[in-house]
Amino acid sequence: MSAAAPPQLSGFPPVLAPDARVLLLGSFPGVASLDVGQYYAHPRNQFWRLLGACLEVEALHLMPYEERLRVAVRHRVGIWDVVASCRRQGSLDAAVTEAEVNPLAAYLKVHAPRLECIGFNGGLSWKLGHHLADYGYRVFRLASSSPAAAMYSFEQKLEQWRPLFACRS
Numbered sequence: 001m002s003a004a005a006p007p008q009l010s011g012f013p014p015v016l017a018p019d020a021r022v023l024l025l026g027s028f029p030g031v032a033s034l035d036v037g038q039y040y041a042h043p044r045n046q047f048w049r050l051l052g053a054c055l056e057v058e059a060l061h062l063m064p065y066e067e068r069l070r071v072a073v074r075h076r077v078g079i080w081d082v083v084a085s086c087r088r089q090g091s092l093d094a095a096v097t098e099a100e101v102n103p104l105a106a107y108l109k110v111h112a113p114r115l116e117c118i119g120f121n122g123g124l125s126w127k128l129g130h131h132l133a134d135y136g137y138r139v140f141r142l143a144s145s146s147p148a149a150a151m152y153s154f155e156q157k158l159e160q161w162r163p164l165f166a167c168r169s
Contacts, residue, residue, distance in 0.1 A: 006089040006097070012039060014102075015069050016078035020112045022167050024051070027124035028083040028099075030091035030146070038065045039079050042091075044147035046154055047121065051077070053158050054165045077165075078112060082120075082129040092148060093124035101128055105135050117167035121145055140164045 011028055024047075032042040040047035048068055052060025055075050060068055072079060086099040108115055118137050120126040122144030133139045142164070143149055143157040152160075 006087040006095070008085060008087055008098075009034060010085045011081045011083060011102075012037070014078060014080035014107070014111075015039070015072060016080060016112050017073045017076070018112060019076055019114055020073075020078040021076040021114060021116050022164060023078040023080065023108070023112065023115055023118045024121055024142075024164075025104075025118055025125045025129055026079075026081045026121045027093045027128070028081050028086055028088070028096060032091070040145065041065075042147065045145050046147075046157060047145035049154065050145055050158055050161050054161055076114075078115070082125045093122060096124065099128070104129060104132060108132075108137075109135075117164055119161065119164040122149070138167065 016023065029039065030042055033039060035041070048061035051072065052058065055071070055077070057071055060071060063071070080102065082101055082104065083096065083099045084102040087097045088095045116138060117140065118132055119140040119142045120129055121142050126141045130139055130141070140163065143152045143160045145157065
């Protein structure tokens with residue numbers, strides 16, 4: 001008897017204003033995020049702490065989710081994922097199968113014409129999206145904010161993330 005296929009999952013729409021200069025692209029929401037319908041909802045994911053430090057917005061990670069999104073948009077930062085839908089058991093990128101990638105280049109050209117820089121939050125997002133450099137974007141491979149990326153300290157991750165935010169000026 002074979003095990004059932006993992007469920008087909010769908011990601012979230014982009015958080016992206018037309019004046020965005022920076023886009024953070026993850027791979028696909030984890031289980032905790034899918035459960036509550038929020039980007040980076042796992043309490044040990046460092047995304048919101050890293051973003052707050054890069055934007056110099058103290059305690060961003062403690063704000064209500066909708067306020068975190070408003071702060072990102074106000075700072076011309078977008079949030080999205082490379083994968084639109086996939087099958088996956090659990091939260092690890094290594095478990096992603098049948099990935100359908102978002103139409104990144106076409107969407108960004110229309111909806112974020114001032115976008116300059118894209119940061120890829122983790123290896124799978126980089127693998128599936130770094131070709132966006134071919135469209136004129138400056139691309140940055142970032143250490144993942146995921147708790148699974150424990151080989152880097154918060155400070156080491158922050159050092160990798162900060163250069164991306166020079167694009168907002």
